[in-house]
Every structure is written in structure tokens, then in C-alpha cells.
Amino acid sequence: MSSVKVGLLGLGTVGAGTINLLQKNNDEIARRAGRGIEVVCAATRHPDRPRACSTEGLRVTDDPYAVVDDPETGIIIELIGGEDPAFDLVMRAMSNGKHVVTANKALIAKHGNKLFEHATKCGVTVAFEAAVAGGIPIIKSIREGLTGNRIEWLAGIINGTSNYILSEMFYEGREFADVLAEAQRLGYAEADPSFDVEGVDAAHKLTILASIAFGVPLQFDRVHVEGITHVSREDVAYAQELGYRIKHLGLCRQTDAGIELRVHPTLLPERQLLANVDGVMNAVMVMGDAVGPTLYYGAGAGADPTASAVVADLVDVVRAFNLEPENRVPYLAFQSSALSDLPVLPVDSVSTAYYLRLEVLDEPGVLADITRILSENGISIEAILQKEPAPGAENVPVILLTHRVQEQRMDRAQASMEALPAVQGRIVRIRLEQLQ
Ligand code: HSE
Numbered sequence: 416m417s418s419v420k421v422g423l424l425g426l427g428t429v430g431a432g433t434i435n436l437l438q439k440n441n442d443e444i445a446r447r448a449g450r451g452i453e454v455v456c457a458a459t460r461h462p463d464r465p466r467a468c469s470t471e472g473l474r475v476t477d478d479p480y481a482v483v484d485d486p487e488t489g490i491i492i493e494l495i496g497g498e499d500p501a502f503d504l505v506m507r508a509m510s511n512g513k514h515v516v517t518a519n520k521a522l523i524a525k526h527g528n529k530l531f532e533h534a535t536k537c538g539v540t541v542a543f544e545a546a547v548a549g550g551i552p553i554i555k556s557i558r559e560g561l562t563g564n565r566i567e568w569l570a571g572i573i574n575g576t577s578n579y580i581l582s583e584m585f586y587e588g589r590e591f592a593d594v595l596a597e598a599q600r601l602g603y604a605e606a607d608p609s610f611d612v613e614g615v616d617a618a619h620k621l622t623i624l625a626s627i628a629f630g631v632p633l634q635f636d637r638v639h640v641e642g643i644t645h646v647s648r649e650d651v652a653y654a655q656e657l658g659y660r661i662k663h664l665g666l667c668r669q670t671d672a673g674i675e676l677r678v679h680p681t682l683l684p685e686r687q688l689l690a691n692v693d694g695v696m697n698a699v700m701v702m703g704d705a706v707g708p709t710l711y712y713g714a715g716a717g718a719d720p721t722a723s724a725v726v727a728d729l730v731d732v733v734r735a736f737n738l739e740p741e742n743r744v745p746y747l748a749f750q751s752s753a754l755s756d757l758p759v760l761p762v763d764s765v766s767t768a769y770y771l772r773l774e775v776l777d778e779p780g781v782l783a784d785i786t787r788i789l790s791e792n793g794i795s796i797e798a799i800l801q802k803e804p805a806p807g808a809e810n811v812p813v814i815l816l817t818h819r820v821q822e823q824r825m826d827r828a829q830a831s832m833e834a835l836p837a838v839q840g841r842i843v844r845i846r847l848e849q850l851q
Contacts, residue, residue: 418451432718550720630749728735
């Protein structure tokens with residue numbers, strides 16, 4: 416049988432990695448797919464630049480529409496990222512009867528519902544394993560491997576840049592800004608690093624994971640998003656003294672009242688495997704009611720790992736070429752007619768434990784006032800740590816860990832504590848999860 420012809424949008428790191436992988440493992444891939452898979456045309460903004468792959472036999476153009484309109488191809492790989500023009504290109508490729516494989520998390524998180532509907536109308540499919548956690552086959556694991564389970568929650572380190580920065584702050588005692596500059600130099604961070612460090616990239620990925628885990632429509636706008644920009648070296652060190660690591664987590668949980676959907680820095684007990692995922696690596700922990708806790712670890716970015724996910728999708732698409740849309744694995748793991756309308760809960764109704772750091776004047780009665788306010792708001796203290804003032808300083812840091820409490824109560828308690836004359840400035844507040 417002749418090989419399947421593929422068009423590629425984006426000939427950067429991952430595009431070149433995909434071409435290289437298809438060439439390197441050509442035989443194995445053909446044995447798995449039942450046919451060879453060959454990229455025949457590619458679009459890039461700079462066709463004349465040197466590439467990290469061979470472009471021999473490849474028609475290279477600067478016009479992406481020439482690729483999506485090319486009659487020779489049956490599949491388009493979209494690796495240009497962002498929403499515009501990716502959305503238009505992918506919609507047009509599907510209208511032209513082409514299947515789509517994409518690594519574009521923003522595209523799926525924000526426009527996936529529309530794309531899936533259009534794909535069904537066009538009788539084609541959209542595959543997006545590479546959009547979440549790079550090379551880790553987390554979409555396939557949840558969508559197919561855990562399909563017998565009711566997923567209770569999942570928590571993931573799904574932004575390698577943030578994890579790299581927090582790891583360096585932990586192991587080397589470095590400041591946030593200094594490590595970020597290095598991550599940019601090393602090419603880990605997105606072109607706009609705010610997407611990484613403000614949590615947007617992780618929110619895109621969590622949106623996708625939550626929909627697959629719980630069978631709800633993609634709802635990027637409902638994610639509570641916090642990044643790591645306010646995490647300080649001091650907080651990383653105090654958390655360590657108390658037996659915790661600070662990680663940037665994407666977390667979703669299914670409760671009877673609704674779905675928690677949140678991205679934020681989180682204290683994790685140091686004995687948790689997830690707390691020990693370091694550097695740019697990603698990991699996702701999924702709790703299924705039958706299987707219990709499961710953990711998926713691997714590279715979340717990079718040419719070869721992301722190409723691994725892209726090629727896996729290509730093989731899946733080729734294997735399912737002749738299947739009717741209704742016989743394919745549903746995009747969001749649940750049949751589109753059976754998606755749940757469980758609401759996403761507002762973050763102030765979510766309960767978590769907390770790490771608090773207060774800078775207070777070293778005076779009698781200050782701790783008594785703080786503990787009284789916590790007690791009045793029904794907040795129970797788990798641990799307390801008071802440090803000596805730094806040489807010459809008037810303030811002393813007081814660090815508290817609380818038991819679980821609804822966020823509304825913590826908001827009220829925080830406002831009352833910040834109104835105390837002895838409490839200086841804003842209180843640092845970071846959520847804490849045991850993941851049990
Ligand atoms: N900037 C992303 C990260 C790359 O740091 O994880 C992969 O999405």
C-alpha cells in the first residue's frame with residue numbers, strides 16, 4: 416500500500432524533530448501503522464533558513480494555505496502554535512477532508528469544542544496528544560487506559576519552565592528573576608515567558624486534561640490561574656523546613672457540587688513522588704476510583720519527546736482512516752452526546768490547606784491576635800514557625816500551616832489579620848495539598 420502523505424505547518428524544533436523521527440523509525444512506524452507515513456510538504460515563515468532536518472524531497476513554502484490546500488495530503492500536522500492563523504488553517508484543512516494532528520494547547524483549550532464539531536461534520540479527526548505534557552502519553556492513558564474508572568482528581572506539573580525555576584530556587588537558593596532569565600537563554604520558556612510563569616500555559620493543558628478526565632466541555636475561561644511570580648526564595652526555604660516542596664500544579668477534582676479547575680503554586684509533602692519531579696520534567700498524577708493513584712512522568716517539551724507524541728497521533732489517525740467518526744475514540748473520552756454539565760466551582764468555594772507567611776512586629780500579643788482571628792474563622796493550625804528577626808530588622812516572619820478550609824473563610828481571616836497594626840504588608844498565602 417502507498418504511504419500516507421502528510422503536510423506540515425511549522426518547520427521549527429518540533430517540526431524538524433517529527434521529520435527526523437519519521438525517517439529514523441520509518442520501518443517500525445510502518446509496521447505499526449500498516450502503511451508508511453511521509454511528510455511531503457511544509458510551510459515555514461523562512462523557507463531559506465537552515466533546518467535541523469533534511470528537507471530533501473520536501474516542498475517547502477512560506478504559504479501555509481498552500482499546504483492545507485495541497486490535494487496530495489491526507490493529514491496536516493499543525494505546529495505553528497497560537498490561535499491565529501492556526502484556527503483558520505486547521506478549519507480549512509478539515510473542510511478539505513484532511514485529518515489534523517496538532518501540538519497546539521491554546522488552540523484546543525480555547526477552540527476545541529468548535530474544532531471537534533467541525534471535524535465530525537467533515538468526517539475527519541483531530542488528534543492532540545502533543546498538546547499536553549510533551550512526550551508523556553497522558554491523553555491516551557486517561558482517555559483509553561483509565562476508561563473503566565471514575566476519575567476523582569488529577570494533579571500535574573505541566574509547565575517545565577516553572578518547574579525548572581522552582582527547582583533551581585529550591586536546590587540552589589536562587590531568585591526567581593535570575594532563573595527565569597537563564598530559562599529564556601536555554602530556550603525552555605515560551606516566546607512570551609508570561610505564558611509559562613503566569614500559569615497560562617499550564618491552564619491550557621489543565622483545561623484539556625479536565626475535560627478528558629470528567630467528560631465536560633473545554634472551559635479555559637473557568638480555570639483559576641496563578642503563576643509562580645510571587646513565590647520567593649524564602650518561601651521555598653521555609654516550606655522545606657516544614658517538610659514540603661513548592662510546585663506549580665494544575666489540579667482538577669470532581670465533586671458532587673462541581674469541578675475544581677485551578678492552576679497555582681502548591682506546597683506538597685516532600686515524600687510525594689510528584690514533589691520530587693525536578694527540572695524541566697513534567698508529571699501527572701491521576702486518581703481513578705478503581706486503579707487508585709497512578710503517575711505519568713517524562714519530558715514535557717523538546718524536539719524528540721514532542722515528536723514522539725505527534726508521530727503516535729499520526730499512527731492512530733492512519734489506523735483509524737476507515738472508521739466512521741462515531742466509531743473513533745471520542746475526543747474528550749466521553750461520547751459528545753454524553754458530556755456532563757457539571758459546573759466549574761468558583762475558587763472561593765474550594766477547600767484547601769494553606770501556607771501563610773506574615774511579617775509582624777516583634778511585640779507581645781501578636782501571635783495571640785493571629786491565632787484568635789484564625790480560630791474565629793474556624794481555621795485550625797497544623798504547624799507554626801517563628802523565625803528570629805534578620806539583623807537590624809524590626810519584623811519577624813511567622814509561618815503557619817493550616818488544616819483544610821474553604822477559601823472564603825481564609826479570605827476573611829486574611830483581611831482581618833492584615834488589618835492588625837502589628838502585621839506588616841500583605842500576607843503570603845500558598846495552597847497546600849496532601850494529594851491523598
Ligand atoms: N513552555 C512549555 C513548558 C513548553 O515550559 O512546559 C511545552 O508546552
